[in-house]
Amino acid sequence: MAAEFPFAQLTSNQLTYSERDEGYRRLHAWPEPSYRHDSGLHMVWRYADVRELLEATAPEISNAHALRPLVGFGRIAANPRAVGHLCRHLLPLPAKATADLTDDVLHRRVWATMAGPTGYFTVPADTRSERAEALAEHFRHSLPVSGDLSEPLDVTAASIVYATRVIGETIGLPERVWPAVAEWSGAQSGLLGRRMRGRELADAVGALGRLFTVSGLAVAHSRQHAAGFSGHLHAAGIPPRVAVSVVANSLAAGVHTVSGTIQQGLQRLLGDPDRQWWKLLGEVKGTADVAAKVLQLDPGLVGWKRNIVRPTTLRSGTALPRGPVLVMFGAANRDPRAFADPLAMDSAGKVPLTFGFGRHTCPGKQLAQLAVEVFLRELHNRAPHAQLVGSARSARSRPADLLFSGADIVIR
Numbered sequence: 001m002a003a004e005f006p007f008a009q010l011t012s013n014q015l016t017y018s019e020r021d022e023g024y025r026r027l028h029a030w031p032e033p034s035y036r037h038d039s040g041l042h043m044v045w046r047y048a049d050v051r052e053l054l055e056a057t058a059p060e061i062s063n064a065h066a067l068r069p070l071v072g073f074g075r076i077a078a079n080p081r082a083v084g085h086l087c088r089h090l091l092p093l094p095a096k097a098t099a100d101l102t103d104d105v106l107h108r109r110v111w112a113t114m115a116g117p118t119g120y121f122t123v124p125a126d127t128r129s130e131r132a133e134a135l136a137e138h139f140r141h142s143l144p145v146s147g148d149l150s151e152p153l154d155v156t157a158a159s160i161v162y163a164t165r166v167i168g169e170t171i172g173l174p175e176r177v178w179p180a181v182a183e184w185s186g187a188q189s190g191l192l193g194r195r196m197r198g199r200e201l202a203d204a205v206g207a208l209g210r211l212f213t214v215s216g217l218a219v220a221h222s223r224q225h226a227a228g229f230s231g232h233l234h235a236a237g238i239p240p241r242v243a244v245s246v247v248a249n250s251l252a253a254g255v256h257t258v259s260g261t262i263q264q265g266l267q268r269l270l271g272d273p274d275r276q277w278w279k280l281l282g283e284v285k286g287t288a289d290v291a292a293k294v295l296q297l298d299p300g301l302v303g304w305k306r307n308i309v310r311p312t313t314l315r316s317g318t319a320l321p322r323g324p325v326l327v328m329f330g331a332a333n334r335d336p337r338a339f340a341d342p343l344a345m346d347s348a349g350k351v352p353l354t355f356g357f358g359r360h361t362c363p364g365k366q367l368a369q370l371a372v373e374v375f376l377r378e379l380h381n382r383a384p385h386a387q388l389v390g391s392a393r394s395a396r397s398r399p400a401d402l403l404f405s406g407a408d409i410v411i412r
């Protein structure tokens, strides 16, 4: 019987860490370099191909559809409730501003407001420890009110609250809307990587609409008060319509990527019988190494989209037909062609592609790295003997999601 393609049915979001290790191992042993998934996306996972696609310098490789819902606009148009939400919140359609912007001149200006030496999300070395202390405060506020860890702790819920607080504050949103941001950004994430339908699809479009509405309010407010990230965009001369999308895209980008990484990372750290990496969190230098390794192996975002404008052959010889591609960087980070022993802590290898490569590299990278590091360290400090408690639902019952990945983690 022919072997089944390892990611034909299940996504990383539905696998435990050891199943992911095995699935990616089999993927890199697969004889072909690409696979046509029945979502319509062409999957690509080898390190060199993934890097070339993310970099997207050739005219055949486009980022223009990166934020397109997986089900396409046709299915949204055929859903009356979704159309209602679309008309109420999302017309005129939002401007392209970040991941799907193809105007390189405008994109360079926008990207510089977020990343680079003066970027708003940049964490300069001399403010790192101050920033880490502020993140630790967010960690404390993410725990149950009592802060009592003798009861089972739902780490998945706590990590989402934490990431939402971190992103909500960074963007400068009023604290009262932070709890809703998790839901709204979850909707945007879900639309990108899941095949939603019916009521779920309509609700997601509604939530995405509210994300843009609150971003619009923040941008309008900043024009009068020059405050927060929106004020920074205004001062940089970014047109208001573009600024609204920058704010909305950033809100959506940060929450489930950071929290999913924490969830999956803890599944590995606490699930490993030796718990060597968990113990390293107790050492000063250990935390950054563990966070970096978790971001390499178990990122909350495992893939991203590119579009092939006309049939092309990548530098490695991998031929791709016209159409959308799923660029599986979570897989590429374990490619034995690029990493001597990807599952080892001190293994030599190329730069992991978790935060992309090239012009669209994640501007939130430094913040995300620090946020993951602080959460893991703080949790270890408070509960060094934490044990995983069996979750109420199995990994299989999590939704199939081609991009975002997390885990249901409860500890005692």
Ligand code: HEM
Binding pocket: 054, 063, 066, 098, 099, 100, 111, 114, 121, 167, 170, 249, 250, 251, 253, 254, 255, 257, 258, 261, 299, 300, 301, 304, 353, 354, 355, 356, 357, 359, 360, 361, 362, 363, 364, 365, 367, 368
């Ligand atoms: C573990 C956490 C994160 C991961 C794995 C991640 C990953 C990525 C990747 C792979 C891209 C590249 C998309 C492309 O090439 O088109 C990207 C872009 C982006 N990320 Fe992140 N990200 C994370 C956290 C964050 C955070 C915390 C923020 C905001 C504070 C953020 C904001 C953005 C934005 C705005 C873009 C679009 C950049 C552009 O196209 O100019 N991300 N991210």
